[in-house]
Amino acid sequence: MKIKSILAKGYFNKLIWYVLMTIFALIFSMPLIWLFLTAFKTPQQTVAFPPEWIPNPWTFRSFVEGFADGSFGKQICNSIIVTLLCLIGTLVSSSLVGFGFSRLQARFKNFLFIVLLGTMMIPSTVTLIPTYVLYSKLGLINTYVPLVIPSFLGVGAFSIFLAKQFFDTLPKELDEASMIDGCSWFKTFALIYIPNSKPLLIVISIFSFVGTWNDFFSPMIFLLDPDKYTLAVGLAMFRNQYGGASDIGPLMAMSLVSILPVFILFFIAQKYFVQGIATTGLK
Amino acid sequence: MVMKIMKNEANLRMHKNNIKLTKRQRMDEKMFLTFISPWLIGFVFLTLGPMLYSLYMSFCKWDAITSPVFIGLTNFYKMFFVDQKFYLSLRNTLYFVLFSVPLNLVIALGLAVLLNMNYRGRSLFRAAFYLPSVIAGVAVYIVWSYLFNSTIGVINYFLSFVGIHGPNWLTDPIWSMPSIIIMTTTFCGGAMLIFLAGLQDIPESVIEAARVDGASKLKIFLKIKLPLLSPIIFLNLIMSIIGSLQIFAQPWVMTQGGPVDSTYVYGMLVYDSAFRFSEFGYASALAWFLFLIIMSLSLIIIKTSSAWVFSESAQK
Numbered sequence: 001m002k003i004k005s006i007l008a009k010g011y012f013n014k015l016i017w018y019v020l021m022t023i024f025a026l027i028f029s030m031p032l033i034w035l036f037l038t039a040f041k042t043p044q045q046t047v048a049f050p051p052e053w054i055p056n057p058w059t060f061r062s063f064v065e066g067f068a069d070g071s072f073g074k075q076i077c078n079s080i081i082v083t084l085l086c087l088i089g090t091l092v093s094s095s096l097v098g099f100g101f102s103r104l105q106a107r108f109k110n111f112l113f114i115v116l117l118g119t120m121m122i123p124s125t126v127t128l129i130p131t132y133v134l135y136s137k138l139g140l141i142n143t144y145v146p147l148v149i150p151s152f153l154g155v156g157a158f159s160i161f162l163a164k165q166f167f168d169t170l171p172k173e174l175d176e177a178s179m180i181d182g183c184s185w186f187k188t189f190a191l192i193y194i195p196n197s198k199p200l201l202i203v204i205s206i207f208s209f210v211g212t213w214n215d216f217f218s219p220m221i222f223l224l225d226p227d228k229y230t231l232a233v234g235l236a237m238f239r240n241q242y243g244g245a246s247d248i249g250p251l252m253a254m255s256l257v258s259i260l261p262v263f264i265l266f267f268i269a270q271k272y273f274v275q276g277i278a279t280t281g282l283k
Numbered sequence: 284m285v286m287k288i289m290k291n292e293a294n295l296r297m298h299k300n301n302i303k304l305t306k307r308q309r310m311d312e313k314m315f316l317t318f319i320s321p322w323l324i325g326f327v328f329l330t331l332g333p334m335l336y337s338l339y340m341s342f343c344k345w346d347a348i349t350s351p352v353f354i355g356l357t358n359f360y361k362m363f364f365v366d367q368k369f370y371l372s373l374r375n376t377l378y379f380v381l382f383s384v385p386l387n388l389v390i391a392l393g394l395a396v397l398l399n400m401n402y403r404g405r406s407l408f409r410a411a412f413y414l415p416s417v418i419a420g421v422a423v424y425i426v427w428s429y430l431f432n433s434t435i436g437v438i439n440y441f442l443s444f445v446g447i448h449g450p451n452w453l454t455d456p457i458w459s460m461p462s463i464i465i466m467t468t469t470f471c472g473g474a475m476l477i478f479l480a481g482l483q484d485i486p487e488s489v490i491e492a493a494r495v496d497g498a499s500k501l502k503i504f505l506k507i508k509l510p511l512l513s514p515i516i517f518l519n520l521i522m523s524i525i526g527s528l529q530i531f532a533q534p535w536v537m538t539q540g541g542p543v544d545s546t547y548v549y550g551m552l553v554y555d556s557a558f559r560f561s562e563f564g565y566a567s568a569l570a571w572f573l574f575l576i577i578m579s580l581s582l583i584i585i586k587t588s589s590a591w592v593f594s595e596s597a598q599k
Binding site: 014017018020021024025027028029030031032034035047048049050051092093096097099100101104105106107109112115116119120121122123124125126127128129130131132133134136149150152153154155157160185189210213214215216217221232233235236239248251252254255256258259262263266267270273274277278 | 308311312314315316317318319321322324325326328329330332333334336337340347394397400402404405408409410411412413414415417418419420421422423425426427429430434435437440469473476477479480521522525528529531532535536550553557558563566567569570571573574577578581
């Protein structure tokens with residue numbers, strides 16, 4: 001009898017766990033599910049109340065209408081350009097700087113490292129206005145330069161930190177062996193460390209991609225031409241124009257499209273997302 | 284090879300003792316500076332420089348077209364004694380921070396605890412909880428604004444099942460900020476993962492020892508797991524506060540600061556001052572005040588941390 005009650009308790013806990021988790025998972029996923037379904041609905045169905053969940057019939061018309069005037073297509077291209085450039089910038093600068101902090105010596109290295117960490121606490125609002133003025137004086141407003149340059153100049157302290165932590169875990173024998181062979185630090189960096197840093201580069205790429213793709217504030221401030229808008233800004237403007245609750249199909253379809261790249265990336269590289277976050281949290 | 288390693292050690296020691304550098308060490312330092320030059324340049328021109336400049340700006344009146352005019356403390360006088368929107372936006376922002384930060388922390392921790400239980404399929408659930416925070420952006424805010432819609436919104440639909448007549452979420456000044464807070468809680472995935480990693484880092488032997496000593500699950504959680512997690516919680520708390528004090532995109536996209544300025548946050552005041560009213564000096568003053576708030580809050584938390592944050596060195 002005792003064994004039975006213990007077993008029963010185990011099953012009960014298990015059941016509760018699954019029920020709870022399913023409820024929570026549904027709550028967290030509901031927006032995405034609703035978005036997906038609504039993107040395929042007919043105009044009347046999108047604003048039907050009580051809500052009709054399953055599209056009937058399934059139609060691609062929202063996507064067609066959304067892309068119709070070509071602006072979304074342009075915005076997607078713009079987003080891709082900006083995101084790719086930022087990606088390159090972040091990869092190059094974080095790995096270089098992270099390597100410097102990890103392997104090279106200087107008297108003030110620790111001080112600078114603390115400064116680096118400190119910059120993560122500075123609100124962007126404080127630097128926003130002067131940087132805007134700076135770019136304005138240089139005539140760089142309404143270009144992609146203000147959006148891309150920061151990533152080349154190591155403004156992503158987070159990625160630098162990740163890089164340093166990662167390089168710290170690589171054995172120092174690597175530098176010594178390579179220096180004995182007469183390689184300069186640069187060669188050591190490029191030919192030995194980088195090829196061995198695939199996980200690091202993947203994690204940095206992921207976070208840079210997601211951060212830039214979703215970024216709304218910077219493009220909104222620095223871009224004036226609707227032609228140059230990235231997807232985030234374009235979507236917000238689109239919403240302001242057509243957001244009335246009469247047919248939200250195209251809006252939903254375009255929103256779905258804008259989420260798609262990150263969504264796909266997430267499922268392909270999920271373990272890297274998780275690893276990346278876990279390492280930062282446990283510094 | 285051995286000689287080289289020894290030389291490296293000597294190098295390190297010398298660097299630490301600040302003795303006059305050898306030629307070799309000076310070369311090393313040059314190398315170091317070269318490698319970190321991107322960050323150094325960025326720091327000076329995009330962070331430190333702008334910060335100092337905006338500090339100066341906060342004592343000036345400037346419309347970015349004519350030259351700045353030094354006006355002393357006038358901007359701050361306006362902030363504290365004249366501008367209605369200052370206290371309004373500050374209050375809205377603090378309202379948001381006060382509720383969303385603890386809520387997110389608790390939910391993230393709770394989910395992490397649940398995910399730490401070794402049941403099959405938990406990686407699927409983990410993905411479900413983490414995904415929203417990854418795709419969070421304009422598109423997601425837009426979707427949520429329709430979920431909250433009073434006529435066609437799904438949320439009120441579900442509430443009607445349990446007999447609650449849902450409010451006009453985003454169009455009701457009382458419920459507008461709570462709506463944003465509720466949405467933001469679904470973005471706690473990142474924190475959840477960090478807590479989960481922290482929980483998984485706790486050696487099984489410690490838990491086992493406590494269990495053998497007869498401690499209940501709750502006691503184990505409160506007396507062992509939580510304290511061991513406290514450094515992580517501490518860090519997360521600070522970063523969350525800093526982040527949420529600057530909130531801008533969510534209210535901008537969902538409510539445009541309304542209704543009746545109920546979601547008009549501090550970031551919006553800074554934005555408006557600079558880009559709509561061309562008051563760059565005032566905007567700088569506002570920005571620096573925010574910075575001061577952040578610094579003070581962080582200091583307070585850090586000072587009190589020795590009381591509640593577990594530290595290995597303190598154990599001695």
